[in-house]
Amino acid sequence: MNYKWLNNIGLLPRMVQQGLALIGTREVIGKGSNRTIxxxxxxxxQNGVKISGYSDDDIPWCGLFVAYLxxxxxxxxxxxxxxxxxxxxxxxxxxxxxxxxxxxxLVFARNGGGHVGLYIAEDATAYHVLGGxxxxxxxxxxxxxxxxxxxxxxxxxxQPESVKQYIVAASGELSKNEQ
Numbered sequence: 001m002n003y004k005w006l007n008n009i010g011l012l013p014r015m016v017q018q019g020l021a022l023i024g025t026r027e028v029i030g031k032g033s034n035r036t037i038x039x040x041x042x043x044x045x046q047n048g049v050k051i052s053g054y055s056d057d058d059i060p061w062c063g064l065f066v067a068y069l070x071x072x073x074x075x076x077x078x079x080x081x082x083x084x085x086x087x088x089x090x091x092x093x094x095x096x097x098x099x100x101x102x103x104x105x106l107v108f109a110r111n112g113g114g115h116v117g118l119y120i121a122e123d124a125t126a127y128h129v130l131g132g133x134x135x136x137x138x139x140x141x142x143x144x145x146x147x148x149x150x151x152x153x154x155x156x157x158x159q160p161e162s163v164k165q166y167i168v169a170a171s172g173e174l175s176k177n178e179q
Contacts, residue, residue: 013103065132087114091150
């Protein structure tokens, strides 16, 4: 699906802006790791966000991606929940809301754990989620709404006008198990 319409809706939430710029960042399959992904870990650790147990991009990194974006939003370690590599820990982020809007953190249940990403849009059955480690890359994927266990909005001082629901046509496969 084409998300170029995001360029025409005004100022985007900071995490969405930064995340969109990282689309296409891919993990290295097999031996080795993408240096950019490891730099996110190193940057967070250097800035007071404890990331432990993450040595290789074969380890699920959706929480690392969101931690990098959340920290960068205000350059504050307090923006990142404890043990952010665990996707379900993001359910404690920001303000819990019932209706997802652009830039909200969405937490999903999945076999073996959870998944976390940012709301971009939705169709009748799925959220369109900007996330890391979706088919081994930063991408926008369709994830079933029924798997969502938490919707969390950042604490905004000045919420961008673009923070609202976006309904789009269903297009593309549903993600079943993000990795």
